[in-house]
Amino acid sequence: MGIDLTKTQLFCGIAPAELDALLQCLDVRKRQYKRGEHLLWDGSPTEQIGVILSGRAIIQIGDVWSNNSVLGSVGPGETFAEAFACVPGEPVLANVTAEEDATALLLNVGRVIAVCSRGCGYHIRLVQNLLALYARKNLQLSRRILHTGSKTIRGRVLSYFSECVKRMGSYSFDIPYSRQQLADYLGVERSALSNELSKMQKDGIIRYEKIILRSWPPVRCARTQLISGIIEKYCRVSVPRQGRLSDPDASCCPDSKFPCGSM
Incomplete structure (x- = not known):
C-alpha cells in the first residue's frame, strides 16, 4: 500500500x-x-x-x-x-x-x-x-x-512559523501549502501576505526562495536566529527571543555571513 x-x-x-x-x-x-x-x-x-x-x-x-x-x-x-x-x-x-x-x-x-x-x-x-x-x-x-488571533499579518505568520519549528524540531521545515493556501489558512489576502513576507525578508526575519533550497547552519545573534529555507515548500524563519521582533540591524550579527539587514 x-x-x-x-x-x-x-x-x-x-x-x-x-x-x-x-x-x-x-x-x-x-x-x-x-x-x-x-x-x-x-x-x-x-x-x-x-x-x-x-x-x-x-x-x-x-x-x-x-x-x-x-x-x-x-x-x-x-x-x-x-x-x-x-x-x-x-x-x-x-x-x-x-x-x-x-x-x-x-x-x-x-x-x-x-x-x-x-x-x-x-x-x-x-x-x-x-x-x-x-x-x-x-x-x-x-x-x-x-x-489567526493576531491582528497583524506578521503576527499570524510568526505564530504559524513558530509552531512549525516546534513541531519539526528544526528551523528549516516543510510547509504543505502554496502561497494562496497559506493565505487562506491564516485568513488573510494573498497579496497582503506576499507583501508582508517580502517586508519580513527585507527586515532579515525570513529568507525564502521558490525553487532551490539553500541551507546553512543557523546564525545566532543578540536578538534573532536566522534559518534557511523555501517559502513554497520550506521556510527560513527567525524567532524573536524577547517575544516581539525588533527592527534588525547589521551590527547585531557581527560574525554572520548574512547580517540581519542583508536579507
Whole structure:
C-alpha cells in the first residue's frame, strides 16, 4: 500500500498479522485520485473514514461567494472525515481535494466503531486510536485559532512559523501549502501576505526562495536566529527571543555571513 499502516496513528499498536484480519473485518476500499479531484464534497454525508496512503490532500471550507479558508492538509498515514463519518447523515462542512495525485484507504465507520462479537483486542485498540485522533484534530483546530488571533499579518505568520519549528524540531521545515493556501489558512489576502513576507525578508526575519533550497547552519545573534529555507515548500524563519521582533540591524550579527539587514 506504499506505507506501513501499523506505524500510522489509526493503526498504531496493531501487529501486522492482526492488521490483515482487521482490514478484512472493516470492509476497506482503496481509491486513487488525480490532482485537483475531490475526495469529499462539501455538503455530502459520508460513512467513510479516509486514510491517505500516498500524496497529499487539502481540507478547506468555502462560502457561496467562493471565499475559501484552509483548515489543514493530510499526507501519508493521516486521516480525514472521521468526525463526520461518526454522525450518520451529517453533511461534510469542507472539501477535501487532492493537492497531488493521491491514494486513500476508505474504512466504513460502522465496522470501525462496532466491535465484533469476538471482542478482538486489536479492534478495541483501533477504537482507542480513533478517539486519540479526534483529540489531535481538535488541538489542530485550536492551533489555527491561535495563529489567526493576531491582528497583524506578521503576527499570524510568526505564530504559524513558530509552531512549525516546534513541531519539526528544526528551523528549516516543510510547509504543505502554496502561497494562496497559506493565505487562506491564516485568513488573510494573498497579496497582503506576499507583501508582508517580502517586508519580513527585507527586515532579515525570513529568507525564502521558490525553487532551490539553500541551507546553512543557523546564525545566532543578540536578538534573532536566522534559518534557511523555501517559502513554497520550506521556510527560513527567525524567532524573536524577547517575544516581539525588533527592527534588525547589521551590527547585531557581527560574525554572520548574512547580517540581519542583508536579507
